[in-house]
Amino acid sequence: MGKVYLIGAGPGAADLITVRGARLLGMADVVLHDALVEPEMLEYAPTARKIAVGKRCGRRSTAQQFINKQIVDAALTHEFVVRLKGGDPMLFGRADEEMRALEQAGIEYEVVPGITAALAAASAVKRSLTLRGVSRSVALATRSRAPDSQEIREQVNADSLVFYMGRDSAPEIAQQLIDAGRAAATPVAIVEACSTARERTLTLTLEALAAGEAQQWLDPAQPSLLMIGEAFAERGARTQDASEQGLVDERPARAAA
Structure with a gap:
């Protein structure tokens, strides 16, 4: 069973992610990322499998319950999983729902804050x-x-x-x-x-x-x-x-x- 890192991507620019966030991205096996994450940000994880799980207003989006399941499934098959969330995970990011899903599955996780918009x-x-x-x-x-x-x-x-x-x-x-x-x-x-x-x-x-x-x-x-x-x-x-x-x-x- 792997560990999940909920990382704040920051407000948009790739170089506004924290040093810790960028370092952990480089170690990831899988990255589940929001729709608002800039493509340049994903270059910090060159070898990771990228899975888009974003939500956009007025557009077809991934249901939160399914996102939770994808995160848990990824942690059951990979050692190092990153859930990359725009801004800061703890502000309007539904982080609590994802953390509860991980806790119920008995999966270890860590939250890495980001600059909110x-x-x-x-x-x-x-x-x-x-x-x-x-x-x-x-x-x-x-x-x-x-x-x-x-x-x-x-x-x-x-x-x-x-x-x-x-x-x-x-x-x-x-x-x-x-x-x-x-x-x-x-x-x-x-x-x-x-x-x-x-x-x-x-x-x-x-x-x-x-x-x-x-x-x-x-x-x-x-x-x-x-x-x-x-x-x-x-x-x-x-x-x-x-x-x-x-x-x-x-x-x-x-x-x-």
């Missing part, structure tokens, strides 16, 4: 998720499809909001946030295909997002993140607002002795 997206737009005097809390979320869900009203309390898998429902998310009390002028940054050669960014307001102004810009074939909050405002405007609130030290620099 929200962190790379913040770097892409050069905006900090947290900002002194502006943003002291961050919520990483997906939009629930559950009827009468109150999650939007709960998430509005976070200063910075990052929605994963929110492309198709972006106008609805924005309108729900406005209805829950967010200002219509709240800045929004959208990052598409984060950290890859296909990366694009768009900035607008919550009101414009609610009006559907981003929908024609968004590419349905690419993953995207919605980043909402005052921390994502243009730096000049943000500095001016902070100055008005007494948050910027405007004292003249002391002359050198």
Whole structure:
């Protein structure tokens, strides 16, 4: 019986995987990988058998129960198995379901963390998720499809909001946030295909997002993140607002002795 490594591939770019993740990929007999994993990433495992088990919104995908079975079956016939998951395995990656399947089968496993897309997206737009005097809390979320869900009203309390898998429902998310009390002028940054050669960014307001102004810009074939909050405002405007609130030290620099 082999051992399984659940490895975070990071946000997209092949060189943003951790050193440990890349090293373990090179030792793998089998790699079961997500659809969002870049082809260059698989070059770290030149001799491994590659099995695509990805899920893509609106496309035919592998059922999670079948993925669990494939991982277990691979560990029963191979010594070194890698389950390569986009971003970080522990965030919106269904890692818990896969870990439970391995535990029930008595198979040893290890989790190797990866850079989640929200962190790379913040770097892409050069905006900090947290900002002194502006943003002291961050919520990483997906939009629930559950009827009468109150999650939007709960998430509005976070200063910075990052929605994963929110492309198709972006106008609805924005309108729900406005209805829950967010200002219509709240800045929004959208990052598409984060950290890859296909990366694009768009900035607008919550009101414009609610009006559907981003929908024609968004590419349905690419993953995207919605980043909402005052921390994502243009730096000049943000500095001016902070100055008005007494948050910027405007004292003249002391002359050198």
